[in-house]
Amino acid sequence: MAVEHCLQLSTTPNVRATVALNSHKQVGAKCGMPSFQGLKRSFPVLSSSSIATTHLLSSPRQTRKPSIVCKASEAVDQVLNVNDSSWKELVLESTIPVLVDFWAPWCGPCKIISPTIDELAKEYGGKIAVFKLNTDESPNVATQYNIRSIPTFLFFKNGERIDSVIGAVPKTTLTDKIDKYLGL
16 A cells, blocks of 8 residues: 555644544455554644744754664663673673673762763773673672672673772773773
8 A cells, every 4th residue: 555545744834734644444454453543643833924933943953854863872882780680691691891880779889980880881882791780689699799898890701700899999990900801
């Protein structure tokens, strides 16, 4: 079926444009599917008379073009959560070096260093994997690795624990360790 049968665009001057997405009952009946009554969404129409009264257009940037933004690169560069059940798969079986931040929501120093960990994940995206483990929600892993104070950062390579850093340390301390294990 042609697209024009499914999408109708109607406008009324100086009022609103309405996009209505309709499916035809005969198409639904042929396929044995329930009929769709339509989805309506209203968008403001801008005209020369409404420009003066629209507060959105008072800025120097008067028009906005729609854009598509790819968020895939941001997904790689962010810190993900790991827990007892996902520990083996995400940390021990990782093909790249891993930095794990052991933290808790009530920990002040953990909150202070959290933006630094986010920055490291972005800077080293694709070179290392960065995870956070909430010690309150996943006590088994924290006990297994003798985590006695938080924040604690453990470094893993090929499934083996290779180093640790305890406390809210400067960013350079963590970058030096990461560079050491990446061979930079």
